[in-house]
Amino acid sequence: MSIVLEQSEIDRSLKRIAHEIIERNHGLDSVILLGIPTRGVTLAQRIGSFLSAIDSPVPVGTLDITMFRDDLRIRPPRPLVATSIPSEGLEGKDVILVDDVLFSGRTIRAALDAIGELGRPKSVQLAVLIDRGHRQLPIRADYVGKNIPTNAKESVKVQLREIDGEDQVEVSH
């Protein structure tokens, strides 16, 4: 087991992502953050705070993609987490999905399906804290905190102080 990201690096990464979001979208007028439970939600809230501090507040919502997963047959059902879409809706917005780890890409595919049911945003972008590779679908992230090459059997564990009591990312075999 090794720690690949510490608290200061997580902070720095998220702050950098915030800057990149502003730059790429020429401001924040139509930006909405949607965190994917569980830790994506926390990360979206943190990016939202950075955006507020740097520029202006943006709506932050939650998108539970459980019912859109295609792996119910091989995994036990999980409890649903509340989906909360900001009141202005997704229509014409630049939706930035936020998740902790990008791996096979299946979670993001499910999220895209869910967004498709909810409305028609102007664009959908993806921000992740860790990209560990091994994609099974043609999906890439627009904003990456850190690329961490792994082998498929390793597990990447993101811990955040709001949920886990401390901030760190570890890789174990």
Add this chain to the structure above:
Amino acid sequence: MSSHDFLLKNVLLSEGARVDIEVRNQKISQISGELNSELPVIDGKGFMALPGLVDLHTHLREPGKENSETVLSGSQAAIKGGYTAVSAMANTFPVADTAGVVEQVARLGTEAGLCDVFPIGAVTVGLAGERLAELSAMAQSQAKVRIFSDDGRCVSDPLLMRRALEYVKSFGGVIAQHAQDPLLTVGSQMNEGLISSQLGLKGWPSIAEESIIARDILMAHYVQSRLHICHLTTKGGVELVRWAKSQGMSVTAEVTPHHLLLTDDLATSYDPVFKVNPPLRTQEDVLALRAGLADGTIDVVATDHAPHPSEDKDCEWNSAAFGMIGLETSLSVVCESMIETGLMDWPTLIKRMSTTPALIGGYREHGRLEVGATANLIVVNPTAKWTVDKSKVFSRSSNTPFHGRTLTSEIVHTFYKGVHVLENGELTGLKYE
């Protein structure tokens, strides 16, 4: 000398004496501490010798339902369970309500040659409860019927029941009543009580049984006839019979092995192997039945062996047939519920399962293990433990509620009229001819 003569060495009588038993010409010729003769020796290994068991309540299904049982397969099941006499219930197709049918059943029994098959005659034509069958003709037939019953159905019409009780007096018959008020049990599925209320199965109230028992006890006494009550299942029924006997009334009663051991909570599995008529009752009833059997209020154990083909049990509860097979497990279940619990000793068990049923049925060649008696006897290992396996039964049907249970006491040998028909629990292929 018959080719079947033998000397059974080293067996225990129920009173505890260790003896040898000599059988010549179908009769018990000698019982003594140490016998020697030229006869072939069968080693009793110190097990118990008992008179062959006698069942007053057996469904052999032939004629008409040979896919469930035949007189032959039922006879095989009987000797496997230590029975040398069974009483074939009348609810066959056609119903045993004429001399012709009872003679046919008796003849099938003779041809099987493994145990005595005594036909029971129907009380009413077609078991329909409307008019009396030709009881006297059945009594005077080759089958010499003495017990009459509509079992499976109750003779519920009080006037008809009165006439039947009166009528059989002329030839020493007895009416065996299946006590079940039909109007109180329309569509009933199991004992009425907490479990039925939880399971949503239509209740079968104890009073449906007890009200008929009470009525018929009084009626039999009034007309001074003999009443036998089939398969008692309730505490209240035991108390009624106890009261009747205390009044000197002429009533006898039976209990099945399954009602001595099993309770209605088994229905929570919804497995129809536990569906039976009359239904399994509560633990309180079971304890009352055991006490009644121990003190003689209940005279006999009768199996109510009721074979059904698998499709009649491999279905939902309401669609399933009522009934359980019981011949092969009867002695072991009685041991489990009466001997192992210390409620009864072996001499009493012999009375309840052999001597008294033989007396009630008038089966003179049964129920006695003594010099001069017909050699209907069995050898039992009273401490053997065995696990019931429904795939290994001799009956043509496998609807035993005891599958997977470990029971005490096993039949080692069965001798029918001196013929060694069961040896070490297996058929010998021999029969009485």
Add this chain to the structure above:
Amino acid sequence: MHSPHLLSINDLSKVEILEILDTARELARITDGSMKKLPTLRGRTVVNLFFEDSTRTRLSFEAAAKRLSADVINFSAKGSSVSKGESLKDTAQTLEAMGAELIIIRHSSSGAAQRLAESGWVKSHIVNAGDGMHEHPTQALLDAFTIRNHFPEHDRDFTGLRIGIVGDILHSRVARSNALLLTALGAKVVFIAPPTLLPVGVEKWPVEISYNLDQELSTLDAVMMLRVQSERMSDAFFPTEREYARDFGLGTQRLKALKPQAIIMHPGPMNRGLEISAASADSPQSVILEQVANGVLVRMAVLYLLMGGASVPTEGVLV
């Protein structure tokens, strides 16, 4: 849910009951917007095996399965080989051979669902959609869901709520399932019925018994009226419909005796004018149509929670 089947409320712990209700609530929120259909059960086959007519229950399960994108096979025993004597076993095995993974069964015989689940005849998940006089667990779940929506302070626990179930308790699977479920959540359940329509043995249930509706009305937070089958009258459970309605019907006068916040429930279909008057059924306190809507949500939750796969992620499948 720890069991692969939903046969009886007894199969569920309080935690599992709340899990189903919470899932249904989230499904309500998801499907409230434009997400009418979820892809969750795409490619999975669900069978509605109905040996007893019940259009509304069948439609509710069908809507639930379809909103989760499952393929639905409807099998009604009427006019089929079942009426020609085909057994439950053969029918279920045939449907499984056609690809069924979950069988929703309605049957007139108590225990039919449990028998199907435990007999080894089939491997499918089994959902009991009403078995004889035994249980109707999804009805009780939707009733609890409806009650919870009206008593938000009792979101995790019904302690302090008093719920009357009125009418033919003896023959009612709805009453049995509700008594188990509401009691498990902490509510006090009162059966209100003439003695002829209460089962022997009910005195040992953890419920109160009353023969007098008027005495109870003002104490109830919810009153659940059961359907009265007309054949009960011919079987002499009560003398006339008029007398039944007078003593146990929720008529307009009795409506006034209810607490203002109490809700009126009915599992349907109603006999207006018999167990419930039109004014009661249509009053602002009636939640009968909500029950119908909630039925779909609760059944979606049950299907979703039952049809999950292995509890250990399969090797090589990446998430």
